Amino acid sequence: MSLVDAIRARRQAIERELASLAPGPPPRIVCVTKTHPIEVVRAAIEAGCDLLGENYAQELASKHEALGEAAVRWHFIGRLQTRRIATVARVADVVESLARLEEARRLASMGYAGDVLVQVAPPGAPPGRNGVDAREAGTLIEQVRELGLRLRGVMGVALPGPEDEVRRFFRTLTGLAEAYGLPERSFGMSADWRVATTEGATLLRLGTALLGPRPE
Numbered sequence: 003m004s005l006v007d008a009i010r011a012r013r014q015a016i017e018r019e020l021a022s023l024a025p026g027p028p029p030r031i032v033c034v035t036k037t038h039p040i041e042v043v044r045a046a047i048e049a050g051c052d053l054l055g056e057n058y059a060q061e062l063a064s065k066h067e068a069l070g071e072a073a074v075r076w077h078f079i080g081r082l083q084t085r086r087i088a089t090v091a092r093v094a095d096v097v098e099s100l101a102r103l104e105e106a107r108r109l110a111s112m113g114y115a116g117d118v119l120v121q122v123a124p125p126g127a128p129p130g131r132n133g134v135d136a137r138e139a140g141t142l143i144e145q146v147r148e149l150g151l152r153l154r155g156v157m158g159v160a161l162p163g164p165e166d167e168v169r170r171f172f173r174t175l176t177g178l179a180e181a182y183g184l185p186e187r188s189f190g191m192s193a194d195w196r197v198a199t200t201e202g203a204t205l206l207r208l209g210t211a212l213l214g215p216r217p218e
Contacts, residue, residue, distance in 0.1 A: 006048045009049035013050060016208070023199040026202070029199055029204050032077050033046050033054050033212050033213070034057075034209035038213055038216065039217070040069070044069070054076055056077070056078060062089070062090065062093055066093040077096040077097075077098055079099055079157070080099060081099060082100065087108045096116055096118070097109065098119040099132060100118045100119065100121060101120070101133050103145050120142055120146060120157070122156055122158045124160055127161065133159070136178070143184075157189065158189045159189070159191065160194055172197065188207065189201075190203045190206040
């Protein structure tokens with residue numbers, strides 16, 4: 003089986019499960035291509051993946067350049083670094099990991115016209131983990147709106163742990179999105195996408211589940 007066929011088969015199997023698990027329209031899949039070579043990214047696109055996610059600004063920029071005008075939307079899902087925000091703003095269609103007011107101000111000052119999501123940290127997140135505290139997320143959401151950015155939703159990365167704790171965090175994200183009238187809820191990765199789907203995710207960020215193990 004070719005790489006394209008293998009990725010397509012995994013994607014189609016996941017999509018069949020999504021259709022049965024989702025309480026509403028099934029979530030869309032962001033194929034996380036972080037650290038995978040460009041040949042794998044091209045195979046993913048040929049296999050039907052049209053939303054691609056990258057964690058690092060320079061890797062995002064280089065892959066964006068290598069693929070040229072490929073009909074995909076690039077999601078930036080890593081921590082925004084001050085010195086790299088201009089690079090992200092230039093090539094990302096969606097910034098999922100906005101977590102601080104200063105980042106929002108920088109994006110707004112650059113005239114960023116893509117979509118943004120506010121990243122919320124899970125309870126008990128270790129120091130340095132990206133994301134705004136859930137208790138402060140509403141304030142940041144309002145500030146981002148006031149800056150005129152295209153705020154579309156919330157994003158979160160659950161800590162490994164018991165399913166009930168993961169589910170509780172996903173419900174917090176869904177509640178925030180509903181409270182502020184935001185349509186997008188990006189949560190769920192290769193280890194917990196089934197739970198995320200049942201809790202109303204609209205975007206799943208899947209790497210290993212689609213592409214197999216990352217290169218060492």
